[in-house]
Amino acid sequence: MNYRHAFHAGNHADVLKHVVLLAVCDALTAKPAPLFALDTHAGRGLYALDGNSAQRTGEAEGGIGRLLAEAPKHPAINRYLAAVRACRAEHGHASYPGSPWLLAHALREDDRIAACELLPEEAAQLKANFDRDPRVAIHARDGYAAMKALLPPKFGQVRLNRGLVLIDPPYEAQLEEFDHIIGAVREALTRWPQATYAVWYPIKRRRALQPFLRRAATVPAKSSLLVELMIHPDDSPLRMNGSGMLLFNPPWQLDQSLQSVLPRLQTALGETGASSRLEWLKQAA
Template sequence: MNYRHAFHAGNHADVLKHVVLLALCEALVAKPAACFALDTHAGRGLYRLEGEEARRTGEADAGVARLRTGVDPAVDRYLDAIAACRAANGDDAYPGSPWLLAHALRARDRIACCELQPQEAAALKANFAGDARVAVHARDGYVAIKALLPPKVDGERFARGLVLIDPPFEAQLAEFDAAFAALREGLARWPQATFALWYPIKQRRDLQPMLREAATLPAKSSLFAELLVRPDDSPLRMNGSGMLLLNPPFGIESRLSATLAALRAMLVEGGGRGDARIAWAKPRD
């Protein structure tokens, strides 16, 4: 696997993924019981937007750098988290999903992060060496779903929680085969958890088989949240991305609808056409 997220940190896909992730965390911590989060493709957890990789692509300039405060509460929560990350790690720091999970969850909650690439896994371990809540596993995140779910940490079982699956999609559409197999395994082992799968959008019509299959997953309900910053008219670039949410928290669709509209207004490229949509794959009963 050749993918390195440092080249893409803070781009429009990160913005969508991380805003949604924090919204899911907010719902989790609204209840007193401890919760567990699994990040299957964690990366290094912390990036430098002025680093060589990020500056080579400049993708953050068209992503997180365009966001404004005071537009939407979920966007403000995300920007507050970035500010907290920079206060602790320097002005060009950008938080990956493990950092955001550690920031949003509580002292009694637990987090497991999986990363297969040795250098990224080593950096991830170093970044969370002082946080006893975070366990780092240098292993395949798909395989870890079978090993780590249902979660049990130091003898404590967790009834509530979240699984984030954020693969690099180097296999392109074939990645959905592995991701959906993992989702079925995870739902069988921990059926009450929320599962979130990030996916890229080039030409949305190519995703129709995935959209149909999502409705067959053994979740009580499933929801798509998508943001396109350009028309989906080219297979050569990522024009947007989406999140498939299985067993999403009650009411999140209405909150995310306003957030996606705000993100579309801020991130659509060149005053052109983009899109933001919320749609149920399997509505609640």
């Protein structure tokens, strides 16, 4: 599987990922201390849904397009749609915000963001999109290597103890990618144990994820929370039937704010046989 952001911008997986991402950001910014956010596989950070890549798949119509048309009432969905509308007010009616844009939108003036992208063309566009925001540092490098180099974050003599690492790779080799993720999160937790680590993953057949989730449950985080949305029945290995977010050290009470939004997203975006789940792999004592 090769999940390039530009081809899938605004689809059902982006909706889930970005609803959860904004909920995490809002929970973290509820406390006054400054934050650091690292986006390990940032893409270009901003997309045009009327461009060739997005139009080729048409996936946004069943994601953000459907959600904007139906606008189910829920605070987390309202928050997400408000961010999309803010992006469009600034960049045009067909624009869609990637995760770096949403981080910059949700975080504060004294917070800091690092966005990594390995593909040269994407990295150049990412840099162009954020060249006027002094909070955002762009790194044309491998995101897993950046986790080793940039964590724990320190700016001058100030070390930021709180923050977020978003890991959203293209899954060109899915099983190997899971190995990279588990290893990277394990290692990062030894150096920055207070942070929230958010891992996005695609789902074809859920049962194929079981080895990954068993390993994830052994990662030495204080807690780990699973959030999944399936828009198709879980019976086809030939398409992406859904996606999930695995959150290590999620903010306090995040599960409560997400519990009620998943059925709304399932109803708005799913077909017959759609499902969702929110489950603790490990819960803090």
